[in-house]
Amino acid sequence: MPLIQLRLRAPDGQARLEIDDSAPLQDLVALIRERTKLRNFSLKYGYPLKTLDVGPTAQDTPIRELSLRGETLVVAPLDPPAPVEPPKPKFTPKGIEPDETSLEWRDRGGYLVLRVMPDDNSCMCMASSSNAVRFGLMADFTRRRLCKPD
Secondary structure, three states, X not given: OOEEEEEEEEOOEEEEEEEEOOOEHHHHHHHHHHHHOOOOEEEEEOOOOXXXXXXXXXXXXXXXXXXXXXXXXXXXXXXXXXXXOOOOOOOXXXXXXXXXXXXXXXXXXXXXXXXXOOOOOOHHHHHHHHHHHHOHHHHHHHHHHHOOOO
Protein backbone atom coordinates (compact mmCIF):
# COMPACT_ATOMS: atom_id res chain seq x y z
CA MET A 1 0.00 0.00 0.00
CA PRO A 2 2.44 2.70 -1.05
CA LEU A 3 1.16 6.26 -0.87
CA ILE A 4 1.64 8.66 -3.75
CA GLN A 5 1.85 12.41 -3.34
CA LEU A 6 0.03 14.79 -5.64
CA ARG A 7 -0.11 18.57 -5.78
CA LEU A 8 -3.52 20.08 -6.26
CA ARG A 9 -4.10 23.51 -7.83
CA ALA A 10 -7.67 24.68 -7.39
CA PRO A 11 -9.43 28.04 -7.70
CA ASP A 12 -9.24 28.52 -3.93
CA GLY A 13 -5.53 27.68 -3.58
CA GLN A 14 -3.03 24.85 -3.58
CA ALA A 15 -2.79 21.69 -1.50
CA ARG A 16 -0.82 18.45 -1.21
CA LEU A 17 -2.65 15.14 -1.33
CA GLU A 18 -1.51 11.68 -0.30
CA ILE A 19 -3.48 8.68 -1.45
CA ASP A 20 -2.90 4.95 -1.74
CA ASP A 21 -1.81 4.12 -5.29
CA SER A 22 -4.11 1.07 -5.38
CA ALA A 23 -7.17 3.23 -4.53
CA PRO A 24 -9.66 3.74 -7.34
CA LEU A 25 -10.00 7.08 -9.10
CA GLN A 26 -13.36 7.66 -7.38
CA ASP A 27 -11.51 7.92 -4.03
CA LEU A 28 -9.23 10.62 -5.47
CA VAL A 29 -12.23 12.48 -6.88
CA ALA A 30 -13.98 12.29 -3.49
CA LEU A 31 -10.85 13.62 -1.76
CA ILE A 32 -10.65 16.53 -4.24
CA ARG A 33 -14.35 17.30 -3.74
CA GLU A 34 -13.78 17.37 0.02
CA ARG A 35 -10.79 19.75 -0.28
CA THR A 36 -12.18 22.12 -2.91
CA LYS A 37 -15.90 22.06 -2.01
CA LEU A 38 -16.61 21.75 -5.76
CA ARG A 39 -19.10 19.21 -7.10
CA ASN A 40 -18.54 19.55 -10.85
CA PHE A 41 -14.97 19.88 -12.11
CA SER A 42 -12.49 18.56 -14.62
CA LEU A 43 -8.93 17.52 -13.84
CA LYS A 44 -5.87 18.29 -15.92
CA TYR A 45 -2.30 17.17 -15.40
CA GLY A 46 1.12 17.10 -17.07
CA TYR A 47 2.76 19.46 -19.51
CA PRO A 48 1.19 20.33 -21.82
CA LEU A 49 -1.96 19.90 -19.79
CA LYS A 50 -3.91 16.74 -20.58
CA THR A 51 -7.45 16.11 -19.40
CA LEU A 52 -7.90 13.26 -16.93
CA ASP A 53 -11.12 11.34 -17.56
CA VAL A 54 -13.14 11.33 -14.31
CA GLY A 55 -16.34 10.05 -15.90
CA PRO A 56 -18.31 7.05 -14.60
CA THR A 57 -16.44 4.59 -16.85
CA ALA A 58 -13.04 5.54 -15.36
CA GLN A 59 -14.08 5.67 -11.69
CA ASP A 60 -12.87 2.13 -10.90
CA THR A 61 -9.42 2.55 -12.48
CA PRO A 62 -6.60 2.22 -9.90
CA ILE A 63 -4.57 5.42 -9.54
CA ARG A 64 -1.27 3.58 -10.18
CA GLU A 65 -2.43 2.84 -13.75
CA LEU A 66 -2.90 6.55 -14.43
CA SER A 67 0.81 7.36 -13.78
CA LEU A 68 0.03 10.36 -11.56
CA ARG A 69 2.90 9.96 -9.06
CA GLY A 70 4.28 13.45 -8.26
CA GLU A 71 1.98 15.19 -10.75
CA THR A 72 0.21 18.49 -10.25
CA LEU A 73 -3.53 18.17 -10.77
CA VAL A 74 -5.26 21.33 -11.96
CA VAL A 75 -8.91 21.56 -10.93
CA ALA A 76 -11.11 23.47 -13.37
CA PRO A 77 -14.69 24.07 -12.19
CA LEU A 78 -17.31 23.20 -14.80
CA ASP A 79 -20.03 25.33 -13.23
CA PRO A 80 -18.85 28.92 -13.55
CA PRO A 81 -19.45 30.88 -10.35
CA ALA A 82 -22.04 33.59 -10.50
CA PRO A 83 -20.22 36.87 -11.09
CA VAL A 84 -20.36 39.06 -8.04
CA GLU A 85 -19.76 42.70 -8.83
CA PRO A 86 -19.61 45.08 -5.94
CA PRO A 87 -21.80 48.12 -6.44
CA LYS A 88 -19.82 51.04 -7.77
CA PRO A 89 -19.74 53.98 -5.39
CA LYS A 90 -21.34 57.12 -6.69
CA PHE A 91 -18.74 59.64 -7.78
CA THR A 92 -18.73 62.87 -5.81
CA PRO A 93 -16.03 65.39 -6.62
CA LYS A 94 -14.12 66.98 -3.80
CA GLY A 95 -15.28 70.39 -2.77
CA ILE A 96 -12.66 73.06 -3.26
CA GLU A 97 -12.62 75.90 -0.85
CA PRO A 98 -10.59 78.95 -1.70
CA ASP A 99 -7.62 78.94 0.61
CA GLU A 100 -4.89 81.47 0.53
CA THR A 101 -2.38 81.10 3.30
CA SER A 102 0.30 83.70 3.12
CA LEU A 103 3.40 84.36 5.12
CA GLU A 104 5.25 87.61 5.14
CA TRP A 105 8.71 87.29 3.63
CA ARG A 106 10.51 90.20 5.24
CA ASP A 107 13.93 89.46 3.70
CA ARG A 108 12.46 89.86 0.22
CA GLY A 109 9.91 92.50 1.06
CA GLY A 110 6.92 90.42 0.02
CA TYR A 111 4.71 87.46 0.82
CA LEU A 112 4.89 83.73 0.28
CA VAL A 113 1.43 82.53 -0.77
CA LEU A 114 0.12 78.94 -0.59
CA ARG A 115 -2.68 78.35 -3.06
CA VAL A 116 -4.75 75.15 -3.14
CA MET A 117 -5.33 73.92 -6.68
CA PRO A 118 -8.11 71.50 -7.69
CA ASP A 119 -7.17 67.82 -7.62
CA ASP A 120 -8.04 66.89 -11.19
CA ASN A 121 -4.61 65.93 -12.55
CA SER A 122 -4.10 69.37 -14.02
CA CYS A 123 -2.73 70.91 -10.84
CA MET A 124 0.84 71.24 -12.17
CA CYS A 125 -0.33 73.04 -15.30
CA MET A 126 -2.65 75.28 -13.33
CA ALA A 127 0.02 76.03 -10.74
CA SER A 128 2.58 76.82 -13.42
CA SER A 129 0.25 79.05 -15.41
CA SER A 130 -1.00 80.69 -12.22
CA ASN A 131 2.54 81.41 -11.12
CA ALA A 132 3.59 82.62 -14.55
CA VAL A 133 0.78 85.18 -14.60
CA ARG A 134 1.01 86.26 -10.96
CA PHE A 135 4.75 86.31 -10.65
CA GLY A 136 5.65 87.53 -14.11
CA LEU A 137 6.97 90.73 -12.61
CA MET A 138 9.17 88.82 -10.17
CA ALA A 139 10.52 86.70 -13.05
CA ASP A 140 11.36 89.83 -15.02
CA PHE A 141 13.08 91.32 -11.98
CA THR A 142 15.09 88.12 -11.41
CA ARG A 143 16.04 87.83 -15.07
CA ARG A 144 17.23 91.44 -15.19
CA ARG A 145 19.19 91.05 -11.98
CA LEU A 146 20.87 87.72 -12.85
CA CYS A 147 21.54 88.44 -16.49
CA LYS A 148 23.45 91.71 -15.97
CA PRO A 149 26.59 91.89 -18.07
CA ASP A 150 29.70 92.25 -15.92
